[in-house]
Amino acid sequence: MDIVTGILVVLHLLGWAIVFGGALANLKAPKISPGMLHGILTAIIAGILLVGIGEMGDGSVNHVKIGIKLVIALVAGGMIMWGGRNSEKVTKGFLGAVAGLVAVNVAIAVLW
Numbered sequence: 001m002d003i004v005t006g007i008l009v010v011l012h013l014l015g016w017a018i019v020f021g022g023a024l025a026n027l028k029a030p031k032i033s034p035g036m037l038h039g040i041l042t043a044i045i046a047g048i049l050l051v052g053i054g055e056m057g058d059g060s061v062n063h064v065k066i067g068i069k070l071v072i073a074l075v076a077g078g079m080i081m082w083g084g085r086n087s088e089k090v091t092k093g094f095l096g097a098v099a100g101l102v103a104v105n106v107a108i109a110v111l112w
Helices: 002-025 034-057 063-086 092-111
Strands: none
Touching: 002 034, 002 092, 034 063, 063 092
């Protein structure tokens, strides 16, 4: 089960990296790239699977931390979906907010 957990952690972090990189790469000409949507979905699904594996094991899961991370992920996902449909309303600030949410989510995962 450790191998599966490790693979899911890598997929989770890669998903966040795709979203963060996509937001920073598109700051010059603000837009939501399709890869950002795929990245956020990868991160959310891998995160949910990680929580499921954690619940099946003997260890405890910090539900407050997971809840906060899930809310941040859903807000970022909603922003990406909305920005993908309304590309004329995507600004540098919008992409900065997405990148900031991703950075906060990763920081919570690492530091908490």
